[in-house]
Amino acid sequence: MSNVENTGTETVTNEYGADQIQILEGLEAVRKRPGMYIGTTSLRGLHHLVYEIVDNSVDEALAGYCDTIKVYINPGNSITVVDNGRGIPVGINHKAGLPAVEVVFTVLHAGGKFGGGGYKVSGGLHGVGASVVNALSTWLEVEISKDGQVYNQRYERGKVCYPLKVVGTCPKDVTGTKVTFQPDPEIFEETIYDFDTLKKRLREMAFLTKGLRIELYDIREDDKKKEEVFHYEGGIKEYVQYLNSSETPLYEDIMYFEGNKNDVYVEVSVQHNDGYNDKVYGFVNNINTPEGGTHIEGFKRAITKVFNDYARTNKIIKDTDPNLSGDDIREGLTAIVSVKIGNPQFEGQTKQKLGNSEARGAVESLLTEKLTIYLEQNPTIAKTICDKSVLAQRARDAARKARDLTRRKTALEGSSLPGKLADCSDKTPENCEIYIVEGDSAGGSAKSARSRATQAILPLRGKILNVEKARIDKIYANAEIKAMITAFGTGIHEDFDISKLRYHKIIIMTDADVDGAHIATLMLTFLYRFMPELIKQGHVYLAQPPLYKLEKNKKTWYAYSDEELASIINEVGRDQNNKIQRYKGLGEMDAEQLWETTMDPERRVLLRVCMDEDNESEVNLTFTTLMGDKVEPRREFIQANAKFVSNLDI
Numbered sequence: 159m160s161n162v163e164n165t166g167t168e169t170v171t172n173e174y175g176a177d178q179i180q181i182l183e184g185l186e187a188v189r190k191r192p193g194m195y196i197g198t199t200s201l202r203g204l205h206h207l208v209y210e211i212v213d214n215s216v217d218e219a220l221a222g223y224c225d226t227i228k229v230y231i232n233p234g235n236s237i238t239v240v241d242n243g244r245g246i247p248v249g250i251n252h253k254a255g256l257p258a259v260e261v262v263f264t265v266l267h268a269g270g271k272f273g274g275g276g277y278k279v280s281g282g283l284h285g286v287g288a289s290v291v292n293a294l295s296t297w298l299e300v301e302i303s304k305d306g307q308v309y310n311q312r313y314e315r316g317k318v319c320y321p322l323k324v325v326g327t328c329p330k331d332v333t334g335t336k337v338t339f340q341p342d343p344e345i346f347e348e349t350i351y352d353f354d355t356l357k358k359r360l361r362e363m364a365f366l367t368k369g370l371r372i373e374l375y376d377i378r379e380d381d382k383k384k385e386e387v388f389h390y391e392g393g394i395k396e397y398v399q400y401l402n403s404s405e406t407p408l409y410e411d412i413m414y415f416e417g418n419k420n421d422v423y424v425e426v427s428v429q430h431n432d433g434y435n436d437k438v439y440g441f442v443n444n445i446n447t448p449e450g451g452t453h454i455e456g457f458k459r460a461i462t463k464v465f466n467d468y469a470r471t472n473k474i475i476k477d478t479d480p481n482l483s484g485d486d487i488r489e490g491l492t493a494i495v496s497v498k499i500g501n502p503q504f505e506g507q508t509k510q511k512l513g514n515s516e517a518r519g520a521v522e523s524l525l526t527e528k529l530t531i532y533l534e535q536n537p538t539i540a541k542t543i544c545d546k547s548v549l550a551q552r553a554r555d556a557a558r559k560a561r562d563l564t565r566r567k568t569a570l571e572g573s574s575l576p577g578k579l580a581d582c583s584d585k586t587p588e589n590c591e592i593y594i595v596e597g598d599s600a601g602g603s604a605k606s607a608r609s610r611a612t613q614a615i616l617p618l619r620g621k622i623l624n625v626e627k628a629r630i631d632k633i634y635a636n637a638e639i640k641a642m643i644t645a646f647g648t649g650i651h652e653d654f655d656i657s658k659l660r661y662h663k664i665i666i667m668t669d670a671d672v673d674g675a676h677i678a679t680l681m682l683t684f685l686y687r688f689m690p691e692l693i694k695q696g697h698v699y700l701a702q703p704p705l706y707k708l709e710k711n712k713k714t715w716y717a718y719s720d721e722e723l724a725s726i727i728n729e730v731g732r733d734q735n736n737k738i739q740r741y742k743g744l745g746e747m748d749a750e751q752l753w754e755t756t757m758d759p760e761r762r763v764l765l766r767v768c769m770d771e772d773n774e775s776e777v778n779l780t781f782t783t784l785m786g787d788k789v790e791p792r793r794e795f796i797q798a799n800a801k802f803v804s805n806l807d808i
């Protein structure tokens with residue numbers, strides 16, 4: 159083991175300068191309370207380790223020194239990240255008396271993220287960096303190619319195994335950093351990586367950093383070898399195109415504006431589709447901001463003002479007409495607002511909302527200026543958008559009237575519950591569940607089967623409205639949707655109030671066939687669009703009715719999958735006494751069977767619906783792909799995800 163000589167030629171940058179390094183705590187603190195540093199030790203936290211490392215390479219790319227990042231999921235679920243940047247500095251850091259790279263991996267909060275000296279741009283969930291990943295890995299190895307030398311160091315549970323050493327040479331023009339780490343099973347609940355989860359986030363990172371190439375390889379022994387390459391010269395413009403790929407764009411062009419204002423770098427890309435939802439995603443230093451913030455406020459102000467000015471100047475709305483609302487203009491809008499800022503301040507309950515006021519002004523003024531010019535130069539597109547907004551405004555007026563009417567009605571009649579609802583007697587929401595049941599006949603069985611005290615039943619007739627393809631006024635007029643909204647008690651959209659939720663479990667119960675799966679998807683689409691918090695907070699479930707009943711010698715077994723049926727047959731023996739019934743629908747079960755297989759809390763199987771909170775845009779795309787009007791992307795999606803949605807019709 160040779161010590162690295164400090165030749166003194168290494169420039170230790172300001173970022174690693176002595177005064178920038180704030181030694182706060184040792185890495186033991188990280189192992190003791192991992193949640194404090196990575197938020198969670200669930201699967202989500204496991205994947206964050208990768209993003210935390212990749213962020214460092216993205217910073218190198220943003221600084222202009224790196225154009226390719228490769229990520230490998232290795233056998234045994236260790237991860238390797240390699241970039242072709244300058245290589246982490248190896249010279250001695252004078253404050254710590256150690257090579258800079260060792261400081262990066264062993265000192266908490268090192269690396270200038272908190273110093274404000276370096277222009278650290280991207281950042282992981284909690285901005286804590288490589289030392290946290292190191293602390294939470296059974297082992298980690300770093301290899302740096304720089305100045306013709308290849309350096310290496312290894313750590314185990316955050317502790318240095320040997321001093322940084324030279325392990326070989328390389329051509330002088332070859333530079334880069336390679337890090338391999340093995341997440342510690344003592345820390346993480348699960349240690350198996352999911353290719354698709356990494357794929358989605360890495361694709362997003364590539365979209366957000368135009369020109370950067372990110373490659374992902376799955377080279378685990380037992381898995382199918384998989385690889386993906388993400389490289390978008392158009393950056394967020396291609397992101398918008400991707401998000402609109404399952405929709406019909408309202409016009410061909412995708413707008414793209416960029417520029418610097420008051421030290422804020424702003425990029426905005428915009429295209430409308432012919433649908434009714436708006437998808438506006440904000441990013442700050444490549445981190446998404448699901449709660450929005452000042453950059454999104456600036457964006458909304460700018461488009462509202464610019465389109466209203468345009469519509470008035472060009473007499474699309476009359477002087478006496480009211481303004482178009484922001485919501486009207488955003489109907490069918492897909493947009494990315496990405497800002498890069500020196501010292502981002504995050505606010506809100508989950509610290510996912512940008513607070514810097516300079517971002518509001520920067521986005522607003524840049525966009526006002528550039529969008530005004532764009533509309534003048536593209537009058538056909540401008541007119542198309544304004545016309546759509548006017549239609550949206552009319553629908554919204556109609557919807558408002560319908561809603562006011564229902565509100566007045568409820569005020570008069572008291573909060574009258576839907577007639578079809580068989581409510582439970584217990585009024586404590588925590589104890590209560592509501593079964594949304596497909597069809598009146600299954601609804602009937604469910605009503606006689608249920609446990610009256612805590613289980614409410616709401617039967618729905620036929621297929622519910624596809625909210626993905628209907629304007630707001632139609633949605634409000636739909637009886638099934640109105641019944642659900644009143645039964646749940648929360649209200650929707652801006653009226654939504656989770657504290658008014660009447661049942662803590664909302665259970666969707668449909669037939670285990672193609673139609674049933676379709677109805678469940680329509681239901682989930684409705685919940686996702688109108689009450690996403692119910693899903694986010696884990697209140698939504700899918701009931702799992704059995705697929706088969708096997709009777710033999712007066713005994714009964716139920717199977718919930720083909721595999722389970724096979725294993726039951728294995729157990730009881732394959733012979734003529736086996737009577738096997740395939741359930742085609744809930745209606746084929748009598749009340750008692752329905753109770754014991756699907757509704758009895760002691761015996762039933764419920765699937766809780768959850769969503770990837772790190773990747774809202776992907777969740778959204780899943781719904782537009784599944785429920786939108788293009789067949790081809792839907793077919794591809796279903797084929798790619800066959801194991802989850804094999805029952806959906808296309």
Ligand code: TSJ
Nearest residue numbers: 171214215218239243244245246247288335337
């Ligand atoms: F953070 C990390 F150590 F885990 C890590 C850092 C992991 C990976 C895969 C890559 C990196 C990384 C760091 N890639 N590139 C860099 N660049 C620097 O750290 C660097 C290099 C040179 C200079 C300089 O001023 O000469 C400054 C910096 C910050």
